[in-house]
Amino acid sequence: MNAAAPERIPVSGPPHESTAWVGAGLLERSAEYFRSPSGRFLLAAPRAARAAAESVRRALGPAVLAEIAVDDAEGEKTLASVERITNAALAAGARRDDAFVVVGGGVVTDLVGFAAAILFRGVAWNAVPTTTAGMADAAIGGKTGVNHRLGKNLLGAFHPPAVILVDPRALATLSERDFRAGLVEAYKDAWIGDAALAARAAVRLADVLARDEAALLDLLGGSVRVKAAVVASDPKEGGRRRILNFGHTLGHALEAAGGFGRLRHGEAVAWGIAAALEISRRRAGLAASDAEAVRRVLAGLGPFPEPERDPQRLRAYLARDKKTTARGLASVLLDTIGSARIDETVPIEEWLEAARIMSLS
């Protein structure tokens, strides 16, 4: 895989189809990959992604109809921000056949993707994630949305980007902590869906951490491939797709109990995976050697800050997750590295016990 021949990964699912392109140096040639029915683009990016956005702006030249500044703080992921973005697009003369290009992390792609979903009842958008978390997880599958004071991502739409560019050079300005936290999601995808990728990426962990382009492309491309296959099999998140939430059942509770500031999302997921390994050993027959292999990679990506382990505090958050539908808490367990299952029978108490004993060393 090199700059001359990026990998093309179709991600299907009604009503739209996305294409992810994975390769080093795509940013500079992004005009060849982006799609817009009119040929015109609304370029949205936060200050933090200025370097990557500047590459895109140069590549698109006069096809950029307007540049729209957005804030990438979680607290700015609101309906009011969506309104500001659509106001800016309309004021610039946007038409229903124009398309957004969104350069930034997960907050920005969620937010601007949602603005694209509702402007003229849906215009096309192109995503350029600038974080490892965004490359591994956001945008693919089409979840967009904003937060509500009663919870994260309560308002939104399924509106997949037409194109996703995954270029490791877009990570240049990403902090070491965010770089590592996001990689948890990429390895997670390998663990639930691709044993060979998981083995390769474990061996090359040091190269990945050194931001070696070939090692990163192998891991990130593989992660996109796993996610695309899962999403294609279940576009609207009713069943199978939930295996992507491996580590998220407890992870969400750890993140919320810590007040969304103490742990990065990926760090909370790492601890959530550690707990899921305990339960998978008992309930899904996960081999000790597989659990240890996963733990070793997580330890290498860390160390991560200590999470909340108090059952009293965690219980309420797990109960809330359970309440969002009439069905039970959906727990994702690992059978072997490369194969996951949904288990709706794991009681909250079992997660609380796993949170007490989980370890990443």
Place this chain on the structure above:
Amino acid sequence: MNAAAPERIPVSGPPHESTAWVGAGLLERSAEYFRSPSGRFLLAAPRAARAAAESVRRALGPAVLAEIAVDDAEGEKTLASVERITNAALAAGARRDDAFVVVGGGVVTDLVGFAAAILFRGVAWNAVPTTTAGMADAAIGGKTGVNHRLGKNLLGAFHPPAVILVDPRALATLSERDFRAGLVEAYKDAWIGDAALAARAAVRLADVLARDEAALLDLLGGSVRVKAAVVASDPKEGGRRRILNFGHTLGHALEAAGGFGRLRHGEAVAWGIAAALEISRRRAGLAASDAEAVRRVLAGLGPFPEPERDPQRLRAYLARDKKTTARGLASVLLDTIGSARIDETVPIEEWLEAARIMSLS
């Protein structure tokens, strides 16, 4: 067609499927028809639809999780109102498998349908139109949305209701003027897609105006059937679906030029059809007798207030419609009663000339 055997009309189109039920007395038995994955409902209605909403509330009984008051003024069709509705739903403990029931006119179904589209990235909704315009046009096809200071319906989503109940008894409190204006859309559907229906409904115009249930059910059911067939052939409004806009090209301009208060939407469409008849005679070979038959029905539905005819004032609004995509103005012309076509070559000047000479007497 009677209360015992309502007509079932599947309206397909990705990603959801809608079912319209057409029959007298459905309101009282609405619990048999509505759909909600959880069995719980959020009932949203404006004061004007209180009588119909009360029938629905009685039918649903304890399955109503919360009642949400909404305003049915066009000026309240805003993103702020959507936020208020989602706040109320979340405060009531709504989950992603609950469903809305929306009782009201087109403003209300557009607004609450959009709230349903974005709450938890989309929950199911059931529509009970209480206006002839709503029965003939709104909800079916899945267009939902709100206005923006730069134009109507600029923000929204395609999110079809799971179920649409068309019950002429829901029209009981509708004003005579709104009743007649909405019927323009129902006849319009017959003219573009069902010659036999158009002939029957022309003969029974007096019965329709007297709100005779059998005559209304024939016209409204037929209108839904035409619209369902057109939407199924083109779910996302790229091509063929635009024939539903017969009378709307000039109609939108007449409505906007009059300041959205002078003419009801249906009244503007009636004048827009009168102009389209002139152009259809010249360009689509429409027979004089067909044009006269359409005009006679429109005259019977009226008289309607005189529209703006000043070319200087209308030109800007037509030009704006044209600008929303890079393609030309999409004009809908009638070949014969029952058959319409799109013509993208009609210049704005020709519409302005038709507006000058159009007549409904």
